[in-house]
Amino acid sequence: MLVKQISVFLENKSGRLADVTRTLADNNINICAMSIADTTDFGILRLIVNKPEEAESALSEQQFTVSCTSVIAIGVEDKPGGLAKALDILRDNGISIEYMYAFVGKTGNEAFVILRVENPETAIETLLKYGIEILPNDKIYCA
Numbered sequence: 001m002l003v004k005q006i007s008v009f010l011e012n013k014s015g016r017l018a019d020v021t022r023t024l025a026d027n028n029i030n031i032c033a034m035s036i037a038d039t040t041d042f043g044i045l046r047l048i049v050n051k052p053e054e055a056e057s058a059l060s061e062q063q064f065t066v067s068c069t070s071v072i073a074i075g076v077e078d079k080p081g082g083l084a085k086a087l088d089i090l091r092d093n094g095i096s097i098e099y100m101y102a103f104v105g106k107t108g109n110e111a112f113v114i115l116r117v118e119n120p121e122t123a124i125e126t127l128l129k130y131g132i133e134i135l136p137n138d139k140i141y142c143a
Contacts, residue, residue: 001072001124001134001136002070002071002072002120002124003048003070003071003072003073003114003135003137003140003141004048004052004053004068004069004070004071004137005046005047005048005052005068005069005070005071005114005116006046006047006048006049006052006055006056006059006066006067006068007044007045007046007047007066007067007068007069008020008044008045008047008059008064008065008066009042009043009044009064009065009066010036010038010042010043010044010045010064011041011042012038012039012040012041012042012043017036017045019062019064020045020059020064023058023059023062023064024047024049024055024058024059026058027051027054027055027058028051029049029050029051029054029055029058030049030050030051031047031048031049032048032049032050032103032140032141033047033048033101033103033112033114033140034046034047034048034101035099035101035114037099046099046101046114048073048114048140048141049141050141051141052068052141053068056068069116070120071114071115071116071120072114072115072116072117072120072123072124072127072134073112073113073114073115073134073135073139073140074086074112074113074115074127074132074133074134074135075110075111075112075113075132075133075135075139076110076111076113076132076133077109077110077111078104078109078110078111079109082111083102083111083113085132086113086127086132089126089127089130089132090115090117090123090126090127093126095117095118095119095122095123095126096117096118097115097116097117098116098117098118099116100113100114100115100116101113101114102114112135112140
């Protein structure tokens, strides 16, 4: 039930983000979601793509510093309070979030949220117990 996420370390130089997206496009890899955190000198680009193993390989071949990690994808109602419900559950059960980002799904009225937590198995079990949908790869990895 975990989703593969690609993380790319980028120098904060003009054109580096374009180089990543061009590499993925040239390898027929679709970006489903992305987030970037940056400082003055560098950034970390986090991506959910339809072919994570191929993306990791293609980016490595182009000399990018890249890693693949497991994250949790949840579905929450795309309305006020939808995300708060899931985050309240995690807080109330002592589960800390390292980082997260969200995007709107292509079907229905659901927002998809990517979570990185210290103990994903416990988080998944807890979220399921309280009725939060854990999204499978085939729903997250866009075609």
